[in-house]
Amino acid sequence: MGARYSAPRGTQDILPDTSHLWQYVEARWRDLCHLYGYREIRTPIFEETELFTRSVGEATDIVSKEMYTFEDRGGRSLTLKPEGTAPVVRAYLEHSLHAQGGVQKLYYITPIFRYERPQKGRYRQAHQFGAEILGTAEPIADAELLSMILHFFSGLGIPLEKLELRLNTIGCSVCRPAYREAIRQFGLAHRDALCETCRARLETNPLRILDCKVPTCQAIMQNAPPIDPYLCEACRAHFERLQALLKALDVPYRRDVRLVRGLDYYTRTTFEVVAQGLGAQNALCGGGRYDGLVESCGGPPTPALGVGIGIERTLLVMQELGVPLPEPPRPLVYLVAMSDSARVPALLLAQQLRHAGIACDLDLEERSPKAQMKRADRAGARYALLLGEEELQQHTATLRDLNTHEQNTVPQTELVAWLQNRP
Ligand SMILES: [Zn+2]
Ligand SMILES: [Zn+2]
Incomplete structure (x- = not known):
């Protein structure tokens, strides 16, 4: 559509x-x-x-x-x-x-x-x-x-x-009036060669003939008197x-x-x-x-x-000119719920991280863990934060660096400090 x-x-x-x-x-x-x-x-x-x-x-x-x-x-x-x-x-x-x-x-x-x-x-x-x-x-x-x-x-x-x-x-x-008149006189002497707009400008706004973009007008005005003596x-x-x-x-x-x-x-x-x-x-x-x-x-x-x-x-x-430009903002962390029972804890954890000033995002569509990992990549996050049954039981989270694929299991109480001082 x-x-x-x-x-x-x-x-x-x-x-x-x-x-x-x-x-x-x-x-x-x-x-x-x-x-x-x-x-x-x-x-x-x-x-x-x-x-x-x-x-x-x-x-x-x-x-x-x-x-x-x-x-x-x-x-x-x-x-x-x-x-x-x-x-x-x-x-x-x-x-x-x-x-x-x-x-x-x-x-x-x-x-x-x-x-x-x-x-x-x-x-x-x-x-x-x-x-x-x-x-x-x-x-x-x-x-x-x-x-x-x-x-x-x-x-x-x-x-x-x-x-x-x-x-x-x-x-x-x-x-300026004397200069304007000098430009008007100069323009009048070349009236027939000026563009239609500039011919009208002779009466309304002669100075603007000086910066007309039409090439024939530009060629004529090359020889127009400068303002300095006026x-x-x-x-x-x-x-x-x-x-x-x-x-x-x-x-x-x-x-x-x-x-x-x-x-x-x-x-x-x-x-x-x-x-x-x-x-x-x-x-x-x-x-x-x-x-x-x-x-x-x-x-x-x-x-x-x-x-x-x-x-x-x-x-x-x-x-x-190829000037270096900043990258768009990206989440540092993308939370991945490895099971349905981890979805609400993931949302709570995201809330804690955000309140601590750590940019993160998570799945809002109840997708599979595999689909969530794809989202983490697409969001450009530095880390996927994996939350499965084992992590829930031990009050930990597994942080996977999406560039190096290195993994660290971190107690949830230490997550903010770990991310703030991340390698
Ligand atoms: Zn003056
Ligand atoms: Zn013109």
């Missing part, structure tokens, strides 16, 4: 043979964030639609064609979060975290939802690690964040030489200081003048980390500064920055 339903297009089930890998990278992310002084924040899966249209920007692909927006039974327009930053800023303001003063460092693990064409490494429900630093305009914060991101990937065992940190600045509300003094100083700090921290990066990011709220620093061996969807993470976002959401002027790291792609890169 086949399955009657399947998971929606662009989503995936994380099955038991891979969920432990998710748990592993999630634990590494949490540990690392705590190491860098971040605290966790959890926000709802959906938000008022307006939060995203106003912050991410009406003209972006995300808002114009990728959001999962629906009306609830009360007639409110809600949207499944398409990115992680705007909800954090909303919560930061709603709960007056800014009033606590100082810098807030917040991290999260969240699904995000975008109606995109599914392909390798791209899902309609994707998952992200996020980190946000709110309340500082200093380039030292940008440097610490970038250094932490590379620390995360190298800590997972991904060789840094397989990664590239791409870095750019996109100016601020003072200096940067205001403050933006230029910020970018120079950041680069000096990255050199001091020995963080390798490459300047990419075409890196502009798809969200309207970015200012100054933008970055992404790309990996070898991922094909077209090779960006592992992206982020940057969003100095105007908190204010545009109704808060006080609050410079901030952050990153979103794709969990699916991180796992994909680890697999493709």
Whole structure:
């Protein structure tokens, strides 16, 4: 009989043979964030639609064609979060975290939802690690964040030489308009050769032509003017200081003048980390500064920055690069009742072992001893614990090492200690 339903297009089930890998990278992310002084924040899966249209920007692909927006039974327009930053800023303001003063460092693990064409490494429900630093305009914060991101990937065992940190600045509300106009003029001069989307972007979002993935657009934009002569003094100083700090921290990066990011709220620093061996969807993470976002959401002027790291792609890169991955959890012991009268004593013994913190499992189907031994093998247990008439009478258990087939008969009262100090 086949399955009657399947998971929606662009989503995936994380099955038991891979969920432990998710748990592993999630634990590494949490540990690392705590190491860098971040605290966790959890926000709802959906938000008022307006939060995203106003912050991410009406003209972006995300808002114009990728959001999962629906009306609830009360007639409110809600949207499944398409990115992680705007909800954090909303919560930061709603709960007056800014009033606590100082810098807030917040991290999260969240699904995000975008109606995109599914392909390798791209899902309609994707998952992200996020980190946000709110309340500082200093380039030292940008440097610490970038250094932490590379620390995360190298800590997972991904060789840094397989990664590239791409870095750019996109100016601020003072200096960017002139650059935007320069790009628009450059685009207009090549209008007929641009793709249809970019021709529309000439009026709505000309900077995004810079990171269009269509080869003809890319070829044209190779010769587009860089932002450097347009940067205001403050933006230029910020970018120079950041680069000096990255050199001091020995963080390798490459300047990419075409890196502009798809969200309207970015200012100054933008970055992404790309990996070898991922094909077209090779960006592992992206982020940057969003100095105007908190204010545009109704808060006080609050410079901030952050990153979103794709969990699916991180796992994909680890697999493709052959990074050592943890084994799934296995029971240490599989209890085998050698007769029907041993079934209840086996269950009691399992209870004692589990309460002592020893992972074990046993047959729940009243199978034969031979079938139970097969289960012990299949469960990947280190020991089969055999409980027969003789063991019951003498209050012992026989432990068979399933690798070496060595057997030891141990008094039941000493089982926990024996297993805890096992050879
Ligand atoms: Zn500027
Ligand atoms: Zn294009």
